[in-house]
Amino acid sequence: MGITNTTVRRLILAIILTLNGALTLHIQAAPQDDQYQYGPDSERHDGVPQGTVTRLEWNDSKVFPGTQRVWYLYVPAQYDPAKPANLMVFQDGHAYRGDTGLVRVPVVFDNLIAKGEIPPTIGVFINPGHNADKPKPASPWKNTNRSFEYDSMTDQYARFLLEEIIPAVQKDYKLADDPAKWAICGMSSGGICAFTVAWNRPDKFGCVVSHIGSFTNIRGGHVYPAMIRKTEKKPIRVFLQDGANDLDNEHGNWPLSNQQMAAALKFKGYDYQFVFGEGTHNGRHGGTIFPDTMRWLWGSK
Numbered sequence: 001m002g003i004t005n006t007t008v009r010r011l012i013l014a015i016i017l018t019l020n021g022a023l024t025l026h027i028q029a030a031p032q033d034d035q036y037q038y039g040p041d042s043e044r045h046d047g048v049p050q051g052t053v054t055r056l057e058w059n060d061s062k063v064f065p066g067t068q069r070v071w072y073l074y075v076p077a078q079y080d081p082a083k084p085a086n087l088m089v090f091q092d093g094h095a096y097r098g099d100t101g102l103v104r105v106p107v108v109f110d111n112l113i114a115k116g117e118i119p120p121t122i123g124v125f126i127n128p129g130h131n132a133d134k135p136k137p138a139s140p141w142k143n144t145n146r147s148f149e150y151d152s153m154t155d156q157y158a159r160f161l162l163e164e165i166i167p168a169v170q171k172d173y174k175l176a177d178d179p180a181k182w183a184i185c186g187m188s189s190g191g192i193c194a195f196t197v198a199w200n201r202p203d204k205f206g207c208v209v210s211h212i213g214s215f216t217n218i219r220g221g222h223v224y225p226a227m228i229r230k231t232e233k234k235p236i237r238v239f240l241q242d243g244a245n246d247l248d249n250e251h252g253n254w255p256l257s258n259q260q261m262a263a264a265l266k267f268k269g270y271d272y273q274f275v276f277g278e279g280t281h282n283g284r285h286g287g288t289i290f291p292d293t294m295r296w297l298w299g300s301k
Contacts, residue, residue, distance in 0.1 A: 030280040032245045041111045041291035042104045048114045049077035053097060053106055058168075059132070063160040067129030067145050072097045073169065074106050074123035076113050084174040086121040086181040086298065089161060089197075089205075091150060091190030093125025094140045095283060102187075102283035103211075108291050118298045119181070122173055124165060150189035151219035155200040157193055162204060179206035179235065183297060187211035187283045192221045195238070199224075202234040207297055209239045211286030212279075215261050216252030225257075228264040238265055238272040239293050241286040243279030254281065 052075050059068045072093050079085055088105075090096040096103045105123055112118045128146035130136065137143060149157050161184075169175070176182070182205045184194040191213025198205040215221050240262055246254035255276075262274035273296055279285040286293075 030245070030282065032243065033279045033282045033284040036277070036279065036285045036288040038104070038288050039291065041108055042288070044099065044107055045111065048110050050110050051076040051079075051106060051113075058126075058165065061129065061160065061164060063156060063164060064129050064145060064149065066132055068132045069127045069129045069143070070094075070140070071127060071165065072123075072125040074109065074125070075173065076109060076120045076122070078113055078120045079122070079173065080120070081174055083120070084176040086119045086183070087124070087166070087169075087175045088121055088183040088185060089124045089126065089165075089194075091126060091128070091184075091186030091193050092140065092188075093127050095187065096185070097123070097125040101287075103287035103290050105290070108294065112291060112294055118294050121298075122169065122175065124169060126165065147189060147218065150186070150193035151214065151221060153196055153220050158197040158201045158204075161197065162201065179204055180237075181206070181298075183207035183209060185209035185211070187213075187286060188281065189214045189218065191215075192224075195224065196221075198236045198238075199234065202236050206235060207237050207239075209293055209297070210258075211241050211283055212246055212254065212281055213240065213242070213258060213261070214251075214254065215257040216254060218251045222252055222257060225260040225264040228261070228268055228270075233268050233270065236270070237297065238270055239297065240265075240272065240274045241277075241289065241293075242275075243277045243282075243285055245278060245280045247281045 054073045056071050058071055061067050095101060096105045099107050109121055113120055127140040128143040128149055130143035134144050184197050184205050186194040191210030192215055194208050194210055198208045215224050240258055242255055242258035244255050265272040277285050
């Protein structure tokens, strides 16, 4: 049998790179993802005020010493110091902050805020840390500290946000105190990271958005469905997205693990949404439904 183009795509999709013990998934589009199309809320329109996106660096972390990273800060045009803004943090920020990327968050925020469908929201887009002693990789997906930061089930990444990044934002901008107005989002390992942050610190982050989340046994995350069922319900809302053609490898089955997460959240009575499609390990599906995700998250608040 010959190797078809589809087979090649699947092989590329499933590549797993290990750099100094840090697992990195190389997210690659496949034909199953092409059915998901972006709507008008993910496109620029004349007359819609645009927020600003500022590129920043964080090279002196105390929580993750020896790492360097790029991060971005989005501030909506409607930001008013007299009215504290909502906050949303994105892991793998490079995949979320562009106007033409997988999710197009600044475009969606500009459009929905202008229409009054979500409150003014400050966005923090953070790339994973990279060991300063290692050569800089071609893509932030391959930063050496990604798996340790994202797939670990401790409160370390939450502390990094709450002790370092968010205080830096608060030096210049006022954020709402209500955990229901703080959200955290990510895809793949960034998705389980988002859940871990809220799970450990529901007093700060009350909302989670996970795209193709890696709730598998990379660093023990496969236990979350059982933990949810046996732990007192926490005050968090959870949005999950995955596809039937997501990964299946030695770490686990991504479609099954996300279905188990949804079943556990339902059993425990959480306020949650689960959108299950036919896509692969790719952020396109989650990106195309992101405007509706935000309406569900904050549309009535």
